[in-house]
Amino acid sequence: MTRNRSLRLLALVATFTVLAPAGAALAAEGDPALPTVAEVTKRLDALYRSDSSHGTLRMEVVTKHYSRTLEMEAWTKGADRGLVVIRAPAREAGNASLKTEDGMWSYGKRSDRLLRIPPGLLGESWMGSHFSNDDLMRESSYEEDYDTTLARVTEGGVELLRLRMVPKPDTAIVYTKLEYFVAAGDLLPTRVDYYDRDKVVRRMTFEEVKELGGRRLPTVMRLVPLDMPDEHTTVAYLQMTFDGPVPAGMFTPQGLRRATER
Amino acid sequence: MIRLVLRSLGRNRWRTALTVGGVAIGVGLIVWVSAFTDAYLQAMARGATAGQLGSLQIHDADYAKKPSLWETLDAPPELLDAIAATSGVSGVAPRLNDMALVGHATRSRAAVVIGVDAVREPQVTAVLKAVKAGRWLSAVPPEPPARREVVLGKGLADHLGVGPGDELVMDLVTADGSKGDDTMVVVGLIQTGNVDVDRRFVYLHLVDAQYLAALDGRVHELALGLAPGADLERTRAAVAPLVPAGAELRTWKELVPDMAKLIEVSEGSMWIFYLIIFALIALGILNTQRMSALERRREFGVLVAIGTTPNRLGVQLVLESIFLSTIGAALGVALGAALVSYHAANGLDMSAFASSGTGEGISWAGIAFDDLIYFRLDVAKLGPPIVWTAVVALVCGLWPAIKAARANPVTAISGRG
Numbered sequence: 001m002t003r004n005r006s007l008r009l010l011a012l013v014a015t016f017t018v019l020a021p022a023g024a025a026l027a028a029e030g031d032p033a034l035p036t037v038a039e040v041t042k043r044l045d046a047l048y049r050s051d052s053s054h055g056t057l058r059m060e061v062v063t064k065h066y067s068r069t070l071e072m073e074a075w076t077k078g079a080d081r082g083l084v085v086i087r088a089p090a091r092e093a094g095n096a097s098l099k100t101e102d103g104m105w106s107y108g109k110r111s112d113r114l115l116r117i118p119p120g121l122l123g124e125s126w127m128g129s130h131f132s133n134d135d136l137m138r139e140s141s142y143e144e145d146y147d148t149t150l151a152r153v154t155e156g157g158v159e160l161l162r163l164r165m166v167p168k169p170d171t172a173i174v175y176t177k178l179e180y181f182v183a184a185g186d187l188l189p190t191r192v193d194y195y196d197r198d199k200v201v202r203r204m205t206f207e208e209v210k211e212l213g214g215r216r217l218p219t220v221m222r223l224v225p226l227d228m229p230d231e232h233t234t235v236a237y238l239q240m241t242f243d244g245p246v247p248a249g250m251f252t253p254q255g256l257r258r259a260t261e262r
Numbered sequence: 263m264i265r266l267v268l269r270s271l272g273r274n275r276w277r278t279a280l281t282v283g284g285v286a287i288g289v290g291l292i293v294w295v296s297a298f299t300d301a302y303l304q305a306m307a308r309g310a311t312a313g314q315l316g317s318l319q320i321h322d323a324d325y326a327k328k329p330s331l332w333e334t335l336d337a338p339p340e341l342l343d344a345i346a347a348t349s350g351v352s353g354v355a356p357r358l359n360d361m362a363l364v365g366h367a368t369r370s371r372a373a374v375v376i377g378v379d380a381v382r383e384p385q386v387t388a389v390l391k392a393v394k395a396g397r398w399l400s401a402v403p404p405e406p407p408a409r410r411e412v413v414l415g416k417g418l419a420d421h422l423g424v425g426p427g428d429e430l431v432m433d434l435v436t437a438d439g440s441k442g443d444d445t446m447v448v449v450g451l452i453q454t455g456n457v458d459v460d461r462r463f464v465y466l467h468l469v470d471a472q473y474l475a476a477l478d479g480r481v482h483e484l485a486l487g488l489a490p491g492a493d494l495e496r497t498r499a500a501v502a503p504l505v506p507a508g509a510e511l512r513t514w515k516e517l518v519p520d521m522a523k524l525i526e527v528s529e530g531s532m533w534i535f536y537l538i539i540f541a542l543i544a545l546g547i548l549n550t551q552r553m554s555a556l557e558r559r560r561e562f563g564v565l566v567a568i569g570t571t572p573n574r575l576g577v578q579l580v581l582e583s584i585f586l587s588t589i590g591a592a593l594g595v596a597l598g599a600a601l602v603s604y605h606a607a608n609g610l611d612m613s614a615f616a617s618s619g620t621g622e623g624i625s626w627a628g629i630a631f632d633d634l635i636y637f638r639l640d641v642a643k644l645g646p647p648i649v650w651t652a653v654v655a656l657v658c659g660l661w662p663a664i665k666a667a668r669a670n671p672v673t674a675i676s677g678r679g
Contacts, residue, residue, distance in 0.1 A: 061439060063439065065332050065437065065438070065439075066437070066438045066439045068438070068439050068440070091440070092440055092441060095441045095443075105367065106363070106433060106441075106443070108431075108433060108441050108443025108444070109441075110441070110443050110444050111431050111432075111433075111443040111444045111445040112445070113366065113367065113431040113443075113445055114366075114367040115363055115365060115366065115367065115370055115431045115433055115443070116365060116366070116367055116368060116369060116370045117363065117370070118363075118365075118369075118370050118371060118372070120372065121363060121372055124372075127439075127441070128436070128438075128439025128440065129439075253367070
């Protein structure tokens with residue numbers, strides 16, 4: 001089995017490329033039709049895994065205090081490297097986020113400087129959205145961080161597979177557990193519930209399945225903090241290219257400046 | 263009589279020396295501890311008010327309930343001037359409170375950002391005294407394209423590896439979700455002794471903070487200083503009519519009630535300590551006098567037999583006791599005062615008592631102080647311990663004295679009594 005790790009940046013759906021393969025057959029007993037976790041993740045892997053990606057996306061943030069819409073261009077390479085540059089609106093164009101093996105930086109056009117994001121702040125808001133730095137930029141390693149169990153559930157007459165992921169002890173994951181729901185048929189993700197103890201504290205839903213970059217994907221991701229149900233952040237993928245050429249030099253301060261000056 | 267007393271005390275030099283020494287140590291301890299407690303509590307109150315808090319603060323009522331970037335006040339200069347001119351107020355400092363990521367490409371840390379009026383802020387807190395390197399923010403904020411100025415806590419600067427003249431990148435949390443970054447120049451470093459301030463605080467010009475945080479013209483807080491000798495509650499009442507609608511005025515005792523209570527309780531509980539020390543002193547004197555009276559029973563018997571009245575004998579013994587204690591107490595006061603003077607001049611290093619020796623000061627109950635606290639020798643506090651010791655000695659000397667005076671000379675001399 002390949003190392004199923006990937007950066008969550010860009011294709012949030014790519015989260016699924018990293019679900020625990022672990023090898024063990026974790027199927028619920030008495031349901032021979034239920035695939036193992038390994039089988040599900042392998043199929044998801046085939047659907048979403050990419051060695052590199054390049055795309056444009058639109059992010060809409062609605063909070064009690066402000067609403068804003070950003071257009072961004074983003075690149076990923078391998079499991080570790082990612083770059084996001086804001087293209088619009090004009091007053092924010094050129095601001096950027098960079099992730100490499102060595103850490104994460106934010107770049108501001110006004111300061112024209114890279115500023116390291118310390119590990120303690122990875123849980124803070126990313127670009128004023130409901131996503132945290134961690135959500136988008138963390139190099140995920142689900143096989144190392146979670147114990148996953150699989151179950152078949154029916155919601156509103158729709159058959160779903162539920163991947164219940166409980167963080168292993170000693171991992172720095174703030175949620176008690178995550179529940180991923182994927183359509184039983186095509187295995188496309190439908191939503192993720194993030195739990196704090198027994199309560200869902202935020203929910204990400206996947207919408208508008210479309211053909212994008214040669215793959216059929218949900219193209220809109222909507223994140224709602226359930227303690228503030230009127231707020232949300234919605235990310236829509238406008239264009240995507242998977243496995244195209246992305247130069248390694250993009251993910252350096254020089255590459256970042258070149259990308260922001262465009 | 264006095265000569266007799268002195269001669270008696272000189273008879274058993276060891277016992278006398280030990281008792282005097284015991285009393286001296288006890289009284290010395292009282293003098294030192296009372297000066298220490300004063301210094302410590304003052305340091306706490308100072309840490310609470312002079313560092314950052316001020317004596318009174320005005321916030322938006324919602325901010326007062328739960329601080330939020332969006333609950334702001336309008337603070338026009340006329341309002342500030344009116345408050346500053348109120349009797350009892352030493353100054354009023356408008357502030358914008360925010361958070362920011364501060365650092366550069368290799369190191370950074372989350373910091374508390376305080377946007378301040380460079381001229382008004384020092385009228386409320388001791389921030390100027392805290393500037394340990396470089397200088398405080400200039401009176402007039404430099405116009406762009408000159409770099410925006412920043413003064414940061416020394417602990418924070420050390421962590422980031424920057425000093426005066428160096429460049430620093432800041433990215434403030436903004437009210438509209440946009441990016442609040444800019445490059446700044448470090449003009450000064452502060453060390454207040456408040457660990458929280460020294461490790462996490464960054465001071466900017468109010469206008470710069472307002473611009474970067476997208477809160478033009480708004481402030482979160484007005485901190486008011488108390489003029490020397492002014493009464494807190496009376497000043498509060500005088501300021502109250504000026505407080506804008508929807509805003510709330512609170513004293514530092516309301517802002518940090520735990521702290522205010524702690525100081526009150528600490529002051530009140532010291533008498534227990536004094537009581538224990540005096541009880542020990544009393545036991546020491548009692549023991550000495552009783553032993554000495556028993557040993558000298560035969561001597562007393564002879565004295566009474568040759569015509570000394572029991573009263574005179576009793577008075578002699580009480581005087582011995584008072585003499586012994588007063589000499590001890592005087593020595594103790596001298597000892598205590600010497601130690602206090604030393605700590606008044608050189609300070610006491612409190613870091614020895616702190617669990618984490620960081621060298622950045624210590625923090626307790628959320629209030630931080632310097633590693634060194636400076637005592638003040640209060641002459642008025644030196645007399646009472648001597649007087650109290652004399653009273654204790656009088657009481658303790660009475661019992662052996664009465665016993666000795668009542669002794670029958672015949673049985674006392676024959677050693678059968």
